[in-house]
Amino acid sequence: MWWSRFKRGFAGTWDDRLDGLFSAKVDYAGKSILDVGCNMGVVAYEISKLKPSSIHGIDIAKPHIETAKMLLSGSPVHARFDRLNLGSRRLGNILLPKYDIVLLLAVYQHMQRNIGPGKARRVLSNIVRRTSNVVARVPPGTDGEFIETLSDEGFQVKSTHTSPLGSHVLVLEKPGSLPTNIHVPAAGADPLPACSSAPGSADSPAESILRMGFAPIPMTLRVAATVLSASALTARMRPLA
Helix, strand or coil, X not given: CHHHHCCCCCCCCHHHHHCCCCCCCCCCCCCEEEEECCCCCHHHHHHHCCCCCEEEEEECCHHHHHHHHHHHCCCCCEEEEEECCCXXXXXXXXXXXXXXXXXEECCHHHHHHHHCHHHHHHHHHHHHCCCXXXXXXXXXXXXXXHHHXXXXXXXXXXXXXXXXXXXXXXXXXXXXXXXXXXXXXXXCCCCXXXXXXXXXXXXXXXXXXXXXXXCCCCHHHHHHHHHHHHHHHHHHHCCCC
């Protein structure tokens, strides 16, 4: 099928990306979340089912950001997604002062490669100073440097989990900090309206797609793939200037 030809920007499957994330037993309910390197929003979508107060995702790829916006548009959780290079000077203007939880899932190694180790460390420090809880996925052998950087900011490792691909999910917290519960407003628009049906119900967008006859691939991937297909079709049909 056509989605089998879509080039993913990560290794493994959606299940691999999610594995360990919920086994870590982090309480997302009522929390404000920053998802750094949010990709197409699949992780954010799954976390939205746990009723956080808000989700703010950032990623460098415009197609990923547009897909994430569509994927979360039917969620009752307030969500905002911004296209942003982590090396940009705009970072400080885009991010909120505080978040309850920051997700850094397989992103730090890309920061080191794209903007250099020194700047990556400074940017990481800038991000984690806005929270008291970090959930991170790191490749084998890079735990030490990552933990050292966060230790300099007052974080301690609370728990670890190894995924099927061998990467490590780390949960770190800064003792003595209070939750923020900050609401994330939608960029340039009113907050997203509440969804009239719960995710997975008979009237939800996901179930509508299922009734259209898609193969049994993960539900969130089906939604993401449909959005990408619609975006590509719209671009092809756009009249010439």
